[in-house]
Amino acid sequence: HIEDSDNYYDKVGKKIKVDDFMKMIKEDKLGEVVPNQWEVTYVNYIPKETIWTNAEEWPTIFNSLPGLAVTPTGTRFEGCGGHWHFEIEPKRGRLHVELQHAYVGAEEKKETLVLKLTARGPIDKEKDSKISIDEGLNLGHDIIVQSFFDITSKPAHEYWKVRR
Numbered sequence: 742h743i744e745d746s747d748n749y750y751d752k753v754g755k756k757i758k759v760d761d762f763m764k765m766i767k768e769d770k771l772g773e774v775v776p777n778q779w780e781v782t783y784v785n786y787i788p789k790e791t792i793w794t795n796a797e798e799w800p801t802i803f804n805s806l807p808g809l810a811v812t813p814t815g816t817r818f819e820g821c822g823g824h825w826h827f828e829i830e831p832k833r834g835r836l837h838v839e840l841q842h843a844y845v846g847a848e849e850k851k852e853t854l855v856l857k858l859t860a861r862g863p864i865d866k867e868k869d870s871k872i873s874i875d876e877g878l879n880l881g882h883d884i885i886v887q888s889f890f891d892i893t894s895k896p897a898h899e900y901w902k903v904r905r
Contacts, residue, residue: 750882759871776870779834779877780861783885786845789852792900796820796842799854802897803840829884834862834877836884838892856892858885 766774787793792802796818800806812818820842827836839857844850860881865873890903897903 750886759874776864776874778861778863779874779881780859781878781881781885782857782859783889785856785858785889787854787856792897793854802854802894803892804894805892829860829862829880833880834860834884836860836888838888856889858888860884 763774766772787802793799799821806821807823808818808821822841823839825838827838828834829836837857837859839855839859841855841857843853843855845853845855862877862880864870864877868876890898893903
């Protein structure tokens with residue numbers, strides 16, 4: 742649930758133990774791990790029949806949805822998708838945003854909008870890699886949560902009961 746994203750991250754983030762992972766790699770003789778980047782991805786599913794019932798309603802979910810300014814004669818808007826890329830300033834990483842119209846579920850094939858946000862950035866070589874990874878994961882989480890809030894509309898926030 743969107744309103745629980747910070748609580749969820751706190752619970753999951755505390756379970757991510759870089760030391761445990763490094764120890765497992767060493768014990769299993771899989772080689773030396775030399776981290777060079779961190780990455781956080783959130784995948785948000787917005788099913789049809791929740792906040793939207795047809796593609797023409799998608800602009801009410803997002804603050805900006807690029808597209809053609811006109812609908813070609815004799816057609817009805819049916820769907821779109823896109824990829825956007827942003828620098829996390831100043832040169833701390835990148836945010837990748839992907840919006841996709843999809844059908845999810847092996848059996849149900851439920852029509853859904855999939856909004857995927859991925860933040861990734863370099864490990865600071867001047868710091869201990871464990872500290873740098875933790876700082877990066879926290880930065881990525883914060884950027885993604887704020888970006889989701891910025892990208893989605895006030896009516897969508899009201900529907901999802903988003904508190905910021």
